[in-house]
Amino acid sequence: MKVTENDVTYVADLANLELTDSERQRMAKDLNSILDYIDMLNELDTSNVEPFAEVASKFAGNQSSGSERFAYAMRADKVLPGLPHEAAMQNAPDTDGTYFKVPKVIEK
Amino acid sequence: MNIERMTIETAREQVARKQTTATALAESFYKRIEAEDSRIGAYLALSRERAFAKASEIDRLVADGAPLPALAGVPVGIKDVLMTKDIVTTAGSKILKNFKAPYDCTAVARLERAGAVILGKLNCDEFAMGSSNENSGYHPVHNPHDLTRVPGGSSGGSAASVAAGMAVATLGSDTGGSIRQPAAFCGVVGLMPTYGRVSRYGLIAFASSLDHIGPFTHTVKDAAIMLGVIAGRDPLDSTSADVPVPDYVAEVGRPVKGMKIGVPDEYFAEGLDSEVRAAVEKSIDDLRAAGCEIVRITLPSTKYAIPTYYIVATAEASSNLARFDGVRYAYRAEGAATLSEMYRRSRDEGFGAEVKRRILLGTYALSAGYYDAYYLKAQRVRTLLAREFETAFAQVDAILTPTTPTPAFKLGEKTNNPLEMYLNDIFTVTADLVGIPGISVPCGKTRAGLPIGVQLLGKHFDEGTLFRVASAVEHAAS
Numbered sequence: 151m152k153v154t155e156n157d158v159t160y161v162a163d164l165a166n167l168e169l170t171d172s173e174r175q176r177m178a179k180d181l182n183s184i185l186d187y188i189d190m191l192n193e194l195d196t197s198n199v200e201p202f203a204e205v206a207s208k209f210a211g212n213q214s215s216g217s218e219r220f221a222y223a224m225r226a227d228k229v230l231p232g233l234p235h236e237a238a239m240q241n242a243p244d245t246d247g248t249y250f251k252v253p254k255v256i257e258k
Numbered sequence: 259m260n261i262e263r264m265t266i267e268t269a270r271e272q273v274a275r276k277q278t279t280a281t282a283l284a285e286s287f288y289k290r291i292e293a294e295d296s297r298i299g300a301y302l303a304l305s306r307e308r309a310f311a312k313a314s315e316i317d318r319l320v321a322d323g324a325p326l327p328a329l330a331g332v333p334v335g336i337k338d339v340l341m342t343k344d345i346v347t348t349a350g351s352k353i354l355k356n357f358k359a360p361y362d363c364t365a366v367a368r369l370e371r372a373g374a375v376i377l378g379k380l381n382c383d384e385f386a387m388g389s390s391n392e393n394s395g396y397h398p399v400h401n402p403h404d405l406t407r408v409p410g411g412s413s414g415g416s417a418a419s420v421a422a423g424m425a426v427a428t429l430g431s432d433t434g435g436s437i438r439q440p441a442a443f444c445g446v447v448g449l450m451p452t453y454g455r456v457s458r459y460g461l462i463a464f465a466s467s468l469d470h471i472g473p474f475t476h477t478v479k480d481a482a483i484m485l486g487v488i489a490g491r492d493p494l495d496s497t498s499a500d501v502p503v504p505d506y507v508a509e510v511g512r513p514v515k516g517m518k519i520g521v522p523d524e525y526f527a528e529g530l531d532s533e534v535r536a537a538v539e540k541s542i543d544d545l546r547a548a549g550c551e552i553v554r555i556t557l558p559s560t561k562y563a564i565p566t567y568y569i570v571a572t573a574e575a576s577s578n579l580a581r582f583d584g585v586r587y588a589y590r591a592e593g594a595a596t597l598s599e600m601y602r603r604s605r606d607e608g609f610g611a612e613v614k615r616r617i618l619l620g621t622y623a624l625s626a627g628y629y630d631a632y633y634l635k636a637q638r639v640r641t642l643l644a645r646e647f648e649t650a651f652a653q654v655d656a657i658l659t660p661t662t663p664t665p666a667f668k669l670g671e672k673t674n675n676p677l678e679m680y681l682n683d684i685f686t687v688t689a690d691l692v693g694i695p696g697i698s699v700p701c702g703k704t705r706a707g708l709p710i711g712v713q714l715l716g717k718h719f720d721e722g723t724l725f726r727v728a729s730a731v732e733h734a735a736s
């Protein structure tokens with residue numbers, strides 16, 4: 151058993167999930183079976199292998215070097231119209247018309 | 259008018275030659291959706307107002323004798339992970355039940371600019387996490403070839419709607435096989451372009467280093483037309499590559515004589531269904547007959563792709579899905595006394611079981627003390643996988659494999675065992691990890707009438723070769 155129900159509770163807490171008792175049991179069981187399978191990766195010696203970075207880096211401006219290669223990803227420093235306030239608020243669960251409203255932030 | 263297997267070319271021609279109107283065509287498709295979709299469940303929402311507005315715009319162009327764009331009047335459907343302005347966009351999740359997208363996904367906007375008529379939004383696994391469409395927060399999709407079977411996933415609605423003639427073409431997304439696997443299960447063409455080929459602006463993110471947008475169509479030529487419309491640099495997505503978009507349609511039907519096609523041993527090992535094997539071997543024979551050189555190759559790390567994927571994808575998902583906190587949009591649990599309680603309860607009540615499972619696995623893999631053992635290890639293995647493909651592509655022009663180990667399985671057959679479900683993607687998932695393009699083409703049926711797909715994998719940004727070889731496979735299979 152790699153993952154106990156306590157571990158699930160700890161990780162759920164990090165992920166802002168609560169989970170019911172039965173969910174915690176089920177998740178511990180599932181995570182263990184998936185992680186056992188993932189252990190297969192330890193068969194491979196990767197001590198001299200660089201971690202994968204990004205697919206497109208191979209194709210980004212081959213002539214230049216370093217971060218220059220990604221120059222195409224930068225846009226001009228120019229102000230453009232953004233999402234209008236009204237559009238940004240249209241899906242708000244709770245709002246006073248200007249801001250998003252949330253329950254009390256400071257506990258106790 | 260027979261719309262069941264209508265291609266993009268036919269639809270556009272009929273509109274252009276005034277054999278029908280874009281409006282009448284859209285009406286026919288809505289009628290078919292009304293008649294068929296209660297059995298299949300492909301659509302989550304219909305966008306009639308937007309569709310008919312576009313259709314009448316096209317009809318005015320025809321009446322004026324104006325030049326018509328590439329997809330003029332072509333009825334299409336959109337996977338619900340792609341944002342459509344002012345139309346409910348749920349990603350198949352209850353947490354986004356009433357979410358109206360504030361802007362359009364670039365791929366959707368490009369289709370519409372090219373004259374496509376957007377019929378509606380298509381069902382999928384919640385946040386594109388699944389291989390059977392059974393993880394939809396709304397309802398499952400049934401395979402049009404056998405309603406007791408799954409259409410595949412996560413783009414199940416996108417595949418099933420084309421297969422059932424409820425759209426001429428659709429868009430889906432592929433993170434671990436979610437375009438190619440359902441295309442194989444439903445007997446249609448499904449293309450995952452190279453990473454960076456198509457802008458992801460407006461795609462609800464699952465795993466950002468793996469997510470791709472691509473088309474479902476009846477034919478290889480239609481897939482080439484669709485990619486030509488949606489591909490190319492987008493200033494709104496910094497990961498979209500600045501690589502020229504060639505004429506993909508010109509590659510369709512070009513002779514394949516002298517091309518080298520790699521066939522990897524590892525994809526024909528134990529566990530491959532005998533009817534799938536026979537159909538795929540028939541495609542290999544067809545290509546040989548057309549003058550291709552078939553080269554046996556080896557991709558020894560293939561079996562490590564699924565474990566690698568379930569670390570990388572879940573780690574990225576745990577981060578991407580942190581934004582669903584009930585503050586600015588999406589579901590908010592009622593009556594929480596504190597902010598923290600609101601976050602937790604909103605996510606607890608809004609997410610389904612598979613999404614929670616993946617968030618937990620990803621959070622675990624990234625958490626203190628485990629990062630090196632899991633995430634970093636997986637990223638190193640990913641480099642090994644990429645190297646093996648580089649070696650292979652030094653020898654061959656394209657690689658041919660089965661798309662899936664089996665034909666479509668029964669609804670409910672694999673829902674109790676997540677690992678067994680994950681293993682369904684064993685032949686598709688590596689291309690996502692390596693960023694190369696892949697296409698699934700129908701290559702036959704089982705005795706029971708279930709479609710079988712053959713997959714072609716190509717070099718980065720070499721979709722042209724895929725279209726060329728895929729059209730030869732398609733020609734021989736039809």
